[in-house]
Amino acid sequence: MGKFILRVNMSDLSVKKEDVSEKYRVLGGRALTSTIVAAEVKPTCHPLGPHNKLVFAPGIVTGTTAPSSGRLSVGAKSPLTGTIKEANAGGIPAQKIARLGIHAIIVEGLQKEKGKFYILKLAQGTAVLEEAGQLTGKGMYETNKLIWQKYGEDIGIIGIGPAGEMKMLNAGVSCNDPENGPGRYAGRGGLGAVMGSKGLKAIIVEQKGPGDVAIANPDLFKQGQQKLAKGLADHAVTSQALPTYGTAVLVNILNEAGGLPTRNFSAGKFEGASKTGGEVINEWAKTRGGKVGHACHHGCVIKCSNVVNHPDGTYHVSPLEYETAWAFGANCEIDNLDDIAELNRICNDVGLDTIDSGGTIGVAMEAGIIPFGDGKKAIELLNEVGKGSPIGRIIGNGTAFTGKAFGVVRVPVVKGQSIPAYEPRAVKGIGVTFATATMGADHTAGYTIATEILSVGGKADPLAAAEKGALARGFQTATIFIDSTGYCLFIAFAVLDLPDAFQGMLDTVNGVLGTGYTAEDFNCLGAEWLTLERKFNEAAGFTKADDRLPEFMYYEKLPPHNHVYDVPDEVLDSVHSS
Amino acid sequence: MITVFLYGKFRDKVAGSAVGKECFLEMEINEGDTIASVMERLDIAPDDVAHIFLNYQYSTANRKLHHGDRLAIFPIEMSVLYRQYFVKYND
Numbered sequence: 057m058g059k060f061i062l063r064v065n066m067s068d069l070s071v072k073k074e075d076v077s078e079k080y081r082v083l084g085g086r087a088l089t090s091t092i093v094a095a096e097v098k099p100t101c102h103p104l105g106p107h108n109k110l111v112f113a114p115g116i117v118t119g120t121t122a123p124s125s126g127r128l129s130v131g132a133k134s135p136l137t138g139t140i141k142e143a144n145a146g147g148i149p150a151q152k153i154a155r156l157g158i159h160a161i162i163v164e165g166l167q168k169e170k171g172k173f174y175i176l177k178l179a180q181g182t183a184v185l186e187e188a189g190q191l192t193g194k195g196m197y198e199t200n201k202l203i204w205q206k207y208g209e210d211i212g213i214i215g216i217g218p219a220g221e222m223k224m225l226n227a228g229v230s231c232n233d234p235e236n237g238p239g240r241y242a243g244r245g246g247l248g249a250v251m252g253s254k255g256l257k258a259i260i261v262e263q264k265g266p267g268d269v270a271i272a273n274p275d276l277f278k279q280g281q282q283k284l285a286k287g288l289a290d291h292a293v294t295s296q297a298l299p300t301y302g303t304a305v306l307v308n309i310l311n312e313a314g315g316l317p318t319r320n321f322s323a324g325k326f327e328g329a330s331k332t333g334g335e336v337i338n339e340w341a342k343t344r345g346g347k348v349g350h351a352c353h354h355g356c357v358i359k360c361s362n363v364v365n366h367p368d369g370t371y372h373v374s375p376l377e378y379e380t381a382w383a384f385g386a387n388c389e390i391d392n393l394d395d396i397a398e399l400n401r402i403c404n405d406v407g408l409d410t411i412d413s414g415g416t417i418g419v420a421m422e423a424g425i426i427p428f429g430d431g432k433k434a435i436e437l438l439n440e441v442g443k444g445s446p447i448g449r450i451i452g453n454g455t456a457f458t459g460k461a462f463g464v465v466r467v468p469v470v471k472g473q474s475i476p477a478y479e480p481r482a483v484k485g486i487g488v489t490f491a492t493a494t495m496g497a498d499h500t501a502g503y504t505i506a507t508e509i510l511s512v513g514g515k516a517d518p519l520a521a522a523e524k525g526a527l528a529r530g531f532q533t534a535t536i537f538i539d540s541t542g543y544c545l546f547i548a549f550a551v552l553d554l555p556d557a558f559q560g561m562l563d564t565v566n567g568v569l570g571t572g573y574t575a576e577d578f579n580c581l582g583a584e585w586l587t588l589e590r591k592f593n594e595a596a597g598f599t600k601a602d603d604r605l606p607e608f609m610y611y612e613k614l615p616p617h618n619h620v621y622d623v624p625d626e627v628l629d630s631v632h633s634s
Numbered sequence: 635m636i637t638v639f640l641y642g643k644f645r646d647k648v649a650g651s652a653v654g655k656e657c658f659l660e661m662e663i664n665e666g667d668t669i670a671s672v673m674e675r676l677d678i679a680p681d682d683v684a685h686i687f688l689n690y691q692y693s694t695a696n697r698k699l700h701h702g703d704r705l706a707i708f709p710i711e712m713s714v715l716y717r718q719y720f721v722k723y724n725d
């Protein structure tokens with residue numbers, strides 16, 4: 057089956073099929089979204105105006121039987137950061153899109169009638185725009201429910217909640233999980249606002265069965281798949297820790313490292329950490345029902361996801377991840393995991409990124425709008441976003457915007473995007489990644505955290521400044537490669553440690569594409585794609601001066617280590633200079 | 635006296651401990667005590683340990699202990715690492 061690109065024009069409501077060029081054929085995921093955005097979007101355009109484009113692309117091996125490979129990349133110029141942006145998510149739509157033969161979806165133009173929303177309906181051989189009708193204005197839980205009721209179960213859904221419809225800077229793009237929960241988000245960078253600006257409420261994907269994904273060299277692919285599957289089954293992180301405790305196991309670990317950002321980044325240690333981590337989620341799965349070891353899409357063998365229930369055993373939210381448990385937990389000094397789960401649910405429903413929402417609430421607490429530690433008040437405040445009230449619109453625009461609105465100095469953002477759950481003053485290498493990533497502060501941009509706290513893939517001392525630049529670039533190139541394959545980034549734990557698993561990953565990519573990429577090509581390609589993203593940002597007006605952490609980190613000592621951020625600017629500048 | 639924080643299955647070593655609460659023991663130490671000797675007293679096998687933090691620093695088991703130290707021990711089931719790659723604080 058030949059692959060094709062779908063070009064969806066919201067101005068004239070046309071949907072056109074285009075051939076895939078040889079250049080684009082060998083790309084997928086982030087490499088493809090960033091290449092298309094760099095080629096077709098003017099870097100200086102307004103992100104919510106007519107000249108931005110929103111691109112969806114499954115990864116290179118997505119849709120095949122390769123393990124944990126159902127990721128969907130979403131790209132555009134970000135309204136939150138002003139940079140190029142890619143965010144990716146699991147959930148069920150990506151594999152279905154790939155199995156329909158769709159290489160990428162490019163959404164361009166703006167809808168003519170203001171406030172009118174559409175859905176894009178994809179099925180074998182058809183792609184049509186329909187009016188969103190009663191779905192307009194609905195939260196993601198109801199949106200997903202109504203879509204399954206009307207179009208059938210197991211439909212893949214990519215959608216935005218009210219935050220995206222209102223074009224808020226912190227709006228994310230939701231993908232549904234196998235149970236039709238909306239919790240798998242391409243959350244970061246306000247891509248939901250770009251989707252909202254174009255009048256696209258949802259993309260729905262009807263596809264069943266294994267489909268017909270072209271594999272150029274089936275033997276090589278199969279061999280690679282087996283090697284990778286074995287690596288994931290052998291490695292303690294991917295076979296034990298992640299399915300047992302989920303990513304939230306990191307709450308206690310980072311807390312003991314003094315690197316868990318607490319009370320809006322004013323300490324590295326949280327008294328309530330034990331109440332908000334993966335051990336509690338694991339315990340609740342036994343006492344309340346719910347689940348650990350949940351897969352966000354069919355074919356994930358790592359299963360880091362979970363389902364968290366209310367005390368009465370009814371469904372509350374899925375997944376509750378480390379970043380979210382931290383953002384609303386330690387960062388807001390909220391030590392009630394049920395309140396944190398509710399804040400997570402509101403984000404999933406209204407359509408917000410949880411990391412930036414937690415950052416925002418932390419800054420609002422710093423400003424005295426509500427007290428630190430007050431989960432109930434935080435829930436009330438976050439609920440304002442969906443109503444579109446004046447305070448809701450401030451909160452929905454994210455951490456940087458809220459900091460400005462209330463005159464807060466301690467605003468933990470880089471390039472306008474809030475810093476995730478690793479305190480740079482305690483874990484300095486990840487600070488280099490946050491400062492220099494092409495997308496603003498992003499924990500998935502480079503896995504220095506893995507080296508430093510989790511100890512995967514190399515040696516590093518978390519508190520030494522030397523050689524962080526080269527380390528950060530190395531990890532950024534490895535990351536962009538994985539983000540392009542369609543594999544979940546958590547395979548990195550195994551592939552960076554186990555040479556066979558790494559080779560298995562490469563074999564599956566070469567098997568699908570018919571290419572002969574070596575490990576060296578892997579680095580070169582990653583570096584090439586990273587340069588492409590950097591160039592876009594430079595043309596959009598970004599300079600070295602933007603590759604810095606927020607100033608307060610350079611003069612406020614962070615307990616318990618009592619360090620400031622002291623990685624010299626030259627180290628930060630060296631990351632992308634060679 | 636030092637304080638030892640225990641996670642995962644090591645919580646069982648403290649009577650009445652519960653997931654969701656900080657689980658710690660106050661222990662007397664003697665001259666020359668190391669993390670390893672304290673682990674031995676707690677009946678924790680080195681192979682069964684994923685991470686050790688001493689005063690918030692990632693550490694090997696052979697560091698000496700001093701009064702007032704905070705020690706934290708995570709079991710192998712909470713391992714998210716290949717330990718040989720991690721530069722650990724050593725005395």
Ligand code: SF4
Pocket residue numbers: 124125126146147350351352353356357358359360361544545546
């Ligand atoms: S490891 Fe977790 S996030 Fe990754 S694909 Fe599996 S369930 Fe989804």
